[in-house]
Amino acid sequence: MDPVRIGVLGCAEFARRRMLPALRACPDTELVAVASRDGAKARTVAAEAGCRAVTGYEALLERDDVDAVYVPLPAALHAPWVEAALRAGRHVLAEKPLTTDPVATRILAALAESSGLALMENVLFVHHAQHAEVLKLVADGAIGELRSLHAAFTVPRLPDDDIRHDPALGGGALFDTGVYPVRAALHLLGGPLEIAGAVLRRGGPGRAVDTAGTALLHTRDGVGAQLDFGLDHAYRSRYEIRGSEGCVTVDRAFTPPADHPPRILLERRTGTEELILPADDQVARAVSAFAAAVRTGAATDPEVLRQADLLHGIRRHAAVV
Numbered sequence: 383m384d385p386v387r388i389g390v391l392g393c394a395e396f397a398r399r400r401m402l403p404a405l406r407a408c409p410d411t412e413l414v415a416v417a418s419r420d421g422a423k424a425r426t427v428a429a430e431a432g433c434r435a436v437t438g439y440e441a442l443l444e445r446d447d448v449d450a451v452y453v454p455l456p457a458a459l460h461a462p463w464v465e466a467a468l469r470a471g472r473h474v475l476a477e478k479p480l481t482t483d484p485v486a487t488r489i490l491a492a493l494a495e496s497s498g499l500a501l502m503e504n505v506l507f508v509h510h511a512q513h514a515e516v517l518k519l520v521a522d523g524a525i526g527e528l529r530s531l532h533a534a535f536t537v538p539r540l541p542d543d544d545i546r547h548d549p550a551l552g553g554g555a556l557f558d559t560g561v562y563p564v565r566a567a568l569h570l571l572g573g574p575l576e577i578a579g580a581v582l583r584r585g586g587p588g589r590a591v592d593t594a595g596t597a598l599l600h601t602r603d604g605v606g607a608q609l610d611f612g613l614d615h616a617y618r619s620r621y622e623i624r625g626s627e628g629c630v631t632v633d634r635a636f637t638p639p640a641d642h643p644p645r646i647l648l649e650r651r652t653g654t655e656e657l658i659l660p661a662d663d664q665v666a667r668a669v670s671a672f673a674a675a676v677r678t679g680a681a682t683d684p685e686v687l688r689q690a691d692l693l694h695g696i697r698r699h700a701a702v703v
Contacts, residue, residue, distance in 0.1 A: 385412040386473070386673045389448040391439045391463055393418045393427040394477075397454035401504075402431040404665045405452065410673035417442035439463060443470040450500070450676055453477060456545050457552030461486045464501070468493050473500040473676045478561045482552045484690035491682040500675040501682045505565050507636045508685075509667035512644035512659055513569065516623065516630055520570075524648060525625030531571060531607040532622045533563035535636050536594075536615035546613060547591055554591035555613045556582065556697060562636045563609035564692050566621050567599055568685050571607060575599045575692060578606075580700035585614055597696045627651065640665065 388411050390397060405413040413433045418424035421437035428435035436442045442451070443466060450473035453463055461481040467474045468490065480503040481487045494501035507513070520528065537559060540546055546553040567575055578598040585593030594612035601607075610618075622631045628650035634642060640663035648655045674680070 383677060385410055386676045387412045387414045387447055387449045388452055388475075389414050389436070389442045389445065389450075389472075390416045390452045390454065391442060391467070392453065392455045393423050394454040396477075397452070398427060398430065400665050401452060401454065401669075402427075404663075404669045406432060408666060408669045408673065410670055414448055415442055415445065439466075443467060443472065449473060450475065450672075452504075454504075456548075457482050457557050458550060459552075461490065464490050465493065468497055468499055468501065471497070471499070473672075475502050475504055475672045478503050478505050478565075479552075479557055479690065479693060480686055481690065482557060482693075484687070484694045487687060487690040491687060495681055498679055500672070500680055502672050502675055503683070503686045503689075504668060505561065506664045506668045507562065508565065508569050509671055510638065510644075510664040511662045512632060512635075512638075512646065515646060515657070515659060516632060517570065519630055519646070519648065520623060520625070524628060525623065525630055525650070526627030527625055528571070528605045529624045529626060530605060531567055532624070533566045533607065533635075534610040534618045534620060535559045535562035536610060536612040536618045538617060539614045547589065547593075549590045555593050555595050555611050556693060558611075559613060560595055560597070560609070560611035560693065560696070561689065562619075563607075563611055563621070564597070564599075564696070565685065565689055566635070567607040567609060568688055568692070570621070570623060571601055571605055573601055574688070575601060575607065577692065577695045577699055580696045582697070582700040582702045583612075584702065592702070595696070595700065597700075599692070638662075638664070 415434040417436040424435040453476040580597040582592040583594040597609045599607040620633045631647040644659045646657040
């Protein structure tokens with residue numbers, strides 16, 4: 383089949399570093415154009431990426447050589463531009479979170495389904511092979527019965543003018559780094575999760591968004607999930623699944639480089655074993671998965687909807703300090 387022709391709404395740094403090269407490299411996609419409200423910026427990024435430059439997001443959606451769009455805009459801008467893209471008949475790959483409101487997320491998922499269009503949230507780590515290996519270990523009883531999950535994604539302090547400190551753009555630790563441990567709990571524990579409690583920290587005078595947080599979730603049969611996230615911390619990207627007979631730990635869990643051989647630590651009463659897996663490129667896998675969703679007309683992953691509910695619930699129930 384012909385490659386899926388993709389246009390990009392926005393010139394975010396992450397898109398420039400990771401996604402645009404992956405969209406170019408994937409045999410199932412063709413990077414057609416990059417749009418920005420700033421024509422000069424669009425030309426600069428397009429020259430880097432080897433594609434066309436477009437001034438204005440609306441102009442890109444009007445092109446007849448674009449089948450799908452990738453949306454790396456700030457979180458608060460996702461809902462209007464994802465809707466505009468779907469109404470223009472374009473499949474959509476949008477950065478996480480898909481929206482900052484679970485009602486809007488459901489509306490967009492329903493619109494995509496009724497229009498026969500693919501709508502995918504760009505949570506990369508779920509495509510990495512190391513997590514499938516972890517799930518297999520757990521399913522095979524390597525650590526006995528599940529007892530708890532501990533997951534953390536935290537990053538060092540950001541500059542004061544970083545957009546993730548702007549509430550009008552959907553900033554804050556919960557929507558930026560909190561998505562990772564929340565999605566890890568859904569991906570690794572399965573089934574519905576309920577919120578037992580949460581804390582969000584503003585991070586000092588002048589901060590208009592949460593810069594740190596902790597949430598406690600649980601499954602209906604009592605498996606707990608303690609989740610930590612933040613924008614003003616030592617870097618941490620890991621999770622640990624504890625069972626009645628052992629523990630599985632994955633470091634560099636959420637943003638491993640493509641050439642990094644993953645290491646899974648399996649601790650049991652009989653000793654500790656380190657499982658070293660082949661390197662895997664989760665960005666390339668995500669792009670391929672999106673192309674496949676476009677071609678098959680796959681529905682939006684239900685975990686995206688459950689994730690939206692949990693993020694909303696954590697914010698609503700959290701003690702803010």
